Amino acid sequence: MKTSDLIAALAVDPKPRGMALGQRFAIALAFGAIVSACAFALMVGPRHDIARAMGSMRFDWKFVDTIALAAPTGFLAWRLLRPVAKAGPWMIGLFVPAIALGGSLAMELMMTPSDLWLTKLVGSNALHCLMLIPLLSIPPLAALLFVMRAGAPASPRIAGAVAGFAAAGLAATLYASNCTDDSPLFVATWYTLATAIVVAAGAILGDRLLRW
Amino acid sequence: MGEGQIDEEWAKKMRAALAGDEAIYRQLLEEIARSVRAMARGAFARSRVGDADVEDVVQETLLAIHLKRDTWDGGLRLAPWVGAIARHKIIDALRRRGARQYAPIEDFEAVIPAPEGDDPHDLSDADRLISQLPARQQDIVRSISLQGQSIAATAARLSMSEGAVRVALHRALKSLAEAWRRMSQ
Numbered sequence: 001m002k003t004s005d006l007i008a009a010l011a012v013d014p015k016p017r018g019m020a021l022g023q024r025f026a027i028a029l030a031f032g033a034i035v036s037a038c039a040f041a042l043m044v045g046p047r048h049d050i051a052r053a054m055g056s057m058r059f060d061w062k063f064v065d066t067i068a069l070a071a072p073t074g075f076l077a078w079r080l081l082r083p084v085a086k087a088g089p090w091m092i093g094l095f096v097p098a099i100a101l102g103g104s105l106a107m108e109l110m111m112t113p114s115d116l117w118l119t120k121l122v123g124s125n126a127l128h129c130l131m132l133i134p135l136l137s138i139p140p141l142a143a144l145l146f147v148m149r150a151g152a153p154a155s156p157r158i159a160g161a162v163a164g165f166a167a168a169g170l171a172a173t174l175y176a177s178n179c180t181d182d183s184p185l186f187v188a189t190w191y192t193l194a195t196a197i198v199v200a201a202g203a204i205l206g207d208r209l210l211r212w
Numbered sequence: 213m214g215e216g217q218i219d220e221e222w223a224k225k226m227r228a229a230l231a232g233d234e235a236i237y238r239q240l241l242e243e244i245a246r247s248v249r250a251m252a253r254g255a256f257a258r259s260r261v262g263d264a265d266v267e268d269v270v271q272e273t274l275l276a277i278h279l280k281r282d283t284w285d286g287g288l289r290l291a292p293w294v295g296a297i298a299r300h301k302i303i304d305a306l307r308r309r310g311a312r313q314y315a316p317i318e319d320f321e322a323v324i325p326a327p328e329g330d331d332p333h334d335l336s337d338a339d340r341l342i343s344q345l346p347a348r349q350q351d352i353v354r355s356i357s358l359q360g361q362s363i364a365a366t367a368a369r370l371s372m373s374e375g376a377v378r379v380a381l382h383r384a385l386k387s388l389a390e391a392w393r394r395m396s397q
Contacts, residue, residue, distance in 0.1 A: 001338040001357065003245050006271050009357035009385070010278040011238035013378055014229040021282045082283045083296035152280040154296060211393060212276065212300075 021150060025078050028147035032140030033170050040136055046177040058182035061104050065187055066176055069097035069195070070169025077144060077166050080159040081151030087158045094165070101192075104184035112183075123181035126190050132178070133194035134201070136171035137164070141202055145209050152212050160206010161199050168198035222290040230281065241274055248273050248298045255302045261309055268337040273301040275389050308396045341391040342384075349384035352377060 019027075053059040072093030079085045112120065144163040153159035172191050181187075222240060229237035249270045256263045276297050284293045342353055348370075355366045367377045 001271070001336050001342070003267060003271055003274070004242070005357040006274060006338060007238055007241045007245065008360055009353055009381065010241055010274060011234050012356055012363050013381060014234055014237035015232040016230065016282045017378075017382075082285060082293070083280070083300060084292050150280075150282075152276070152283045152297065152300075154300065212280065212389070 021081060021147075022078065024147050024150065025081065025144075028143040029074060029140065029166075032143030032167070035139035035143075036136045036171060037174060039139065040132075040174040040178070044132065044178045047180055050177060053180075053182070056182065058104075058108075058184070061100075061184065062176040062179075062182060062187055062191075063173060065097060065100050065104070065191070066169055066172040068100040070166055070173060072096050073162055073165035073169060077148065077159065077162045080153045080155075080162060081148060083152040083154050085154065087155065087162070097169075101184065101188055105188050108184040112185075117185060120181075120183035121185040121189055123183065123186040123190070125179050125181050126186075129175065129179060129181075129186075129190040130194050130197070132175050133168060133171045133191065134197050136174055137167040137198040140170045141167035141198065141205075145202070145205055148206075148210055149212075151210070153206075153210055156210035156212075157203050157207040159210050161203035163206065164199035164202020165195065167202065168195040171198070219289045219291040222294070223288055226281075226284065226290050227286070230286075241277070244277065244294055245270055245274055247294070251295075251298055252302050252305075255306065259306050261306060265305075265337070269302055269305045271336065271338050272305070272389075272392050273298045275385060275392070276301060279386060279389055304396045337392065337395070338388070341388050344391060345384055345387055349380055349387070352380050353384045353388075356381065 018024075047053065076087075076090045076093050079090055080087060108120075109117070141163060144167060145160065148159060148163060151159070172195065176191075181190075222243070225236050225240040229240055249266060252266045252269045252273075253263050256266055277294060280297065284290065342350055345353065351370070352366055355361045355369070356363065361369075363374050363377050363381075366372075367374045370377070372380075
């Protein structure tokens with residue numbers, strides 16, 4: 001087949017159909033978040049003393065951490081649909097949650113006597129955290145990877161990993177309202193570990209599913 | 213004409229194409245094909261790989277450009293986007309052909325004004341891959357590409373609606389890209 005023949009077949013259909021990529025991405029993200037929220041409500045739901053907990057700085061700060069993870073990485077995943085997007089400069093977005101977490105961690109270490117550090121780090125929900133965050137990440141990660149197949153990321157692996165960060169951020173935001181361990185020591189350890197699991201899964205899946 | 217001007221022309225043409233102008237889209241794809249061909253030749257030569265199937269890469273790139281055209285952000289420039297897609301496909305092709313190291317691919321902009329001759333390409337990847345598509349899709353792709361028929365004529369011949377032909381053509385092109393991608397794994 002000559003190239004001009006192929007061009008003839010492409011040229012008869014210049015107008016893309018359906019929704020724009022950005023719209024589809026937004027819908028997938030919302031859909032994944034809603035499914036995950038329903039699963040969360042059915043499985044565990046928020047902790048019983050949430051009304052009281054909401055007044056505490058440590059509890060509230062967990063949401064600063066998780067939203068600081070979900071928002072910039074969700075935006076980054078959307079940017080990476082374009083083949084010209086360079087991941088490098090945008091990776092600065094990952095400093096946002098790192099700073100939020102690092103700051104709270106420093107405060108906690110200053111305010112808490114050192115003999116309590118280990119107790120707070122271990123907490124009482126570590127396993128729960130390691131299971132629920134990856135589980136709740138499945139719907140948003142699946143939705144994101146599905147819609148990102150229409151994109152053209154320069155590095156499918158990195159794009160998949162970034163989708164993993166965003167999905168873990170969403171899942172952690174839900175889970176944080178259930179978890180009774182509010183110490184930044186706990187969050188920095190177990191939330192981070194749970195996120196790493198999701199990111200690794202995203203990278204592996206992205207490498208397979210997002211190639212083009 | 214300078215590179216910047218050519219690029220602005222390309223962006224303008226792409227906008228017209230996305231709005232539905234078939235003639236301009238065809239013209240733009242022909243121009244892009246010439247640039248990608250020059251770029252691929254250069255990359256193949258520098259990686260010391262023969263250029264016998266440069267045309268396959270050109271075709272794979274054009275197909276990707278078509279299928280991924282809504283990942284262009286609609287800005288003032290089209291060439292960086294075309295270049296990124298071409299680079300991706302050229303590196304894939306070199307890897308597939310076992311080039312152990314590939315010389316860095318020169319910036320796409322540098323090869324824009326390099327018109328090339330006609331391509332004498334017959335038994336290509338595309339031919340082989342198209343013959344693996346479902347019969348109806350093969351028929352539609354061949355009728356429009358090789359025989360140069362319009363969507364309307366193809367629809368009339370197969371007693372399908374034009375919309376159904378468009379959808380079938382789109383599906384066929386997607387499967388073609390998918391088959392190409394599988395080859396590189």
